[in-house]
Amino acid sequence: MITRRTFTSGLIALSVAPSIFIKKATANTTAYDTLPIPPILENISDQKGKVKYKIAVEEGITEFIKGVKTSTLGYNGNLLGPTLRAKKGDEVEVTVINKLKEETTVHWHGMLLPGEMDGGPHQRIAPGKEWTAKWVISQPAATVWYHPHGIGTTAKQVYWGLGGLFILDDEVSTRLNIPSSYGINDIPLVIQDKRFTDNGEMVYLTNMRDIMFGMMGNTVLVNGAIEPTKIVPAEMIRFRILNGSNARTYNFKFDNGMTFYQIATDGGFLEAPVKLSTLRLSPGERAEILVDFSNYKTGDTVSLEDQGYKFLHIKVEQAKNIHYNLPDKLVALEKIPEHTATNERYFSLNGMGHMVNINGKKMNINRIDEFVKIGSTEIWNITADMGMHGMMMGQTSRNSVIHNFHAHGTMFQIISRNGKTPPLNEQGWKDTVALRNGERVRVIAKFQHKGLFMYHCHILEHEDNGMMGQFSVS
Ligand code: C2O
Ligand code: CU
Ligand code: CU
DSSP states (O other), rough: OOOEEOOSSSSSGGGSSOOOOOOEOOOOOOSSSSSOOOOBBBOOSSSSTTEEEEEEEEEEEEEEEEEEEEEEEEEESSSSSSEEETTOOEEEEEEEOSSSSSOOOOETTOOEEEEEEEEOOOOOOTOOOOOEEEEEOOOOOOEEEEOOOOTHHHHHHHHHTEEEEEEOOOOHHHOOOOOOBTTTTTEEEHHHHHHTTTSSSSEESSSSSHHOOOOSSSSEETTEEOEEEEEEEESSEEEEEEEEEESSOEEHHHTTTOOOEEETTEEEEEEEEEEEEOOETTTOEEEEEEEEEEEOOTOEEEEEEEEEEEEEEEEOOOOOSOOOOEEEEOOOOOOOGGGOOOOOEEEEEEEHHHHHHHTTOOOOTOOOOOEOOOOOOOEEEEEEEOOHHHHHHOOOOOOOOEEEEESSOOOOEEEEEETTTGGGGGGGGGGGEEEETOEEEEEEEEOOOEEEEEEEOHHHHHHHTTTTEEEEEE
């Protein structure tokens, strides 16, 4: 019997805001003990420098809690998807087969590619149909991901299980002496919260609050499992963390308070490891961290948690005689000089619930909101304001992320947060940035990929409620 702690849900939370609340739930027996590791998908090309993948979008059945089966969605399986992997310079070709009874798309979140390969709302795949995306990897090593992106259907399709990782390698990631054995000392963690009823059934959108702030569950899944355990060697371990949740922002920490080092952001390595004791990730954001277990004894257990809810247990075993030193330099990052920007734009993320909008507008697939010149550098100013609804709710804690901003087709650098230099671990390439109520973020980006792209709040219920716009790069 495993005791499961859960986040609270339900209407009580309405008066208290979108942050995290813990309650002790009824004990349940979870179906998994060990952390599942998404398999790396087989490359079906035999040509050097070519990577060919096939993925089927399927309906499935998953047993999260012993004896209770829930309908889910998955890529090549019942839930989530395999990890895709390619290196800089590779020609990638992915064929997607839609076996669902409804339309879907597959968007490569964080991938730099032409608009028509982006897998956004324009690259619709009808039920029973196929879509092939082809592009050349032109960006540095990073942990990016893929998920559906239909108009009004993204949130539920992701919630029911569609999402996977896409790992990119390059000369830097291969040269650095850091853990890189996939699933052994380089461990992917897809973190998602879901709501389970007392019977162990997974449910979606069951109260008003879900519409206001986005769907927040009462249970955290790691790679699709409830409170699993991962056995690691007593050495330096790398975790690639994706917040694949619909709406929840996490403040990750270890239950013993140990520090760790963030080495990569959404778009790849930071200049140098950044020492942290808490890591905040809003939906869609990724981070790679290094955690040193070399002084731990066999049998020691440390848990990854957020506000006392421990959702991943890490159990240390004998070292495998690999000794890693924390590198003091990771990569040289060139700052985009502000004076090279030829245009500034303003994006104001407003409202809550059905009222969400960007600059007073809701997504319209027949309207292009912004036109950007190919090859140009621009500064984008992003603000977030909860508006009347937020005021009425009143108590949103100052630390709560209320919206975030994600742009396709480029990576950006954060120039400032509320007029100040951003924290060290935000001084790398980003494609998604979190905002608290009233915050102002200034970012700079170069637009090198042609086509039509989306920008939106990555709280998926907000995105589906129209908190999205389109920009064309030509
Ligand atoms: Cu991860 Cu436009 O999305
Ligand atoms: Cu994206
Ligand atoms: Cu939002």
